[in-house]
Amino acid sequence: MTAWHVLALGVGVVVGALATAFVARRLALVRRRGAGPVRRILLPFAGTTISRRALDAALRLAQAEHATLMPALLATVPRSLPLDAPLPRQGASGMPVLEVIEQVAAHQHVPVDARVSRGRSPRHALELLLAQEPVDRVVVPATDGLSADDLVWLLQKAPAEVVILRPAPHDGLKVSGEAVAGHF
Numbered sequence: 001m002t003a004w005h006v007l008a009l010g011v012g013v014v015v016g017a018l019a020t021a022f023v024a025r026r027l028a029l030v031r032r033r034g035a036g037p038v039r040r041i042l043l044p045f046a047g048t049t050i051s052r053r054a055l056d057a058a059l060r061l062a063q064a065e066h067a068t069l070m071p072a073l074l075a076t077v078p079r080s081l082p083l084d085a086p087l088p089r090q091g092a093s094g095m096p097v098l099e100v101i102e103q104v105a106a107h108q109h110v111p112v113d114a115r116v117s118r119g120r121s122p123r124h125a126l127e128l129l130l131a132q133e134p135v136d137r138v139v140v141p142a143t144d145g146l147s148a149d150d151l152v153w154l155l156q157k158a159p160a161e162v163v164i165l166r167p168a169p170h171d172g173l174k175v176s177g178e179a180v181a182g183h184f
Helices: 003-033 052-065 086-105 122-132 148-155 180-181
Strands: 039-044 047-049 069-074 115-119 137-143 159-163 172-173
Touching: 039 047, 039 052, 039 086, 039 122, 047 052, 047 086, 047 137, 052 069, 052 086, 052 137, 052 159, 069 086, 069 122, 115 122, 137 148, 148 159
Parallel strands: 039 069, 039 137, 069 115, 137 159
Antiparallel strands: 047 172
């Protein structure tokens, strides 16, 4: 194990501890205010990778809050096609990511309710998804297909709490056949 791996493992442990402390404080605050528990945590992504840090944080939050993880592939439909047109390339590249998220969540006993949301851009797909699906929290990596403007829009318009995580270098979990087993 290289020094980089040890450092990354240490950072992961610290992030996990911080997330657990945050969740414990949040749950205590929710109980004091009488608000309902978090039921669904949205984890949107666009493309063939997902931030490992964002996935780990969303899974920890879902475990601590007994919530359902809702990973969502944000599929972009060109303006020349109808919004409900088949997108075989995006499906072929994004569905394996959803499958890996489901496998990891099942291993950690977290229920999953995966989605594919179509739009003219990742932001549009996210906007349509948020309008159709009730969520209590959105955990989004700062680099997964959403621009800085999209993240500001999300903070201002999302009808839920938003957690934006800046991934570490080389944080993207790229999914491809044999590579999946090595990441978990």
